[in-house]
Amino acid sequence: MPDMKAQTISLHEGDKIALQYLGAAVVLQWSNLPEDVRKSLLQQADAVGGLPVISALHEQIQALIRRVRAQAHLRSLR
Numbered sequence: 001m002p003d004m005k006a007q008t009i010s011l012h013e014g015d016k017i018a019l020q021y022l023g024a025a026v027v028l029q030w031s032n033l034p035e036d037v038r039k040s041l042l043q044q045a046d047a048v049g050g051l052p053v054i055s056a057l058h059e060q061i062q063a064l065i066r067r068v069r070a071q072a073h074l075r076s077l078r
Contacts, residue, residue, distance in 0.1 A: 004040065008049035028072075030065050 011019070030038065042058055054060060 004044045004047040006047045006049055010050055027065055027068050031069070 026033075026041065033041075042061065045057060045061065
């Protein structure tokens with residue numbers, strides 16, 4: 001897996017909502033992604049500049065993924 005170098009993202013008006021949709025799509029497809037792609041995405045997330053710093057980023061991402069999976073599982077039981 002390539003080492004992700006730090007990169008800064010500059011957002012324009014309207015980009016936040018596009019990132020939310022893209023992020024939601026990634027979360028919803030997380031279990032379908034190959035393990036090396038998941039690791040690369042987490043590594044890249046650590047290397048993004050220009051966004052607010054979030055402590056325990058990996059843990060927050062994993063918690064979000066678990067919540068979405070649990071919600072999907074509950075919906076499938078209905």
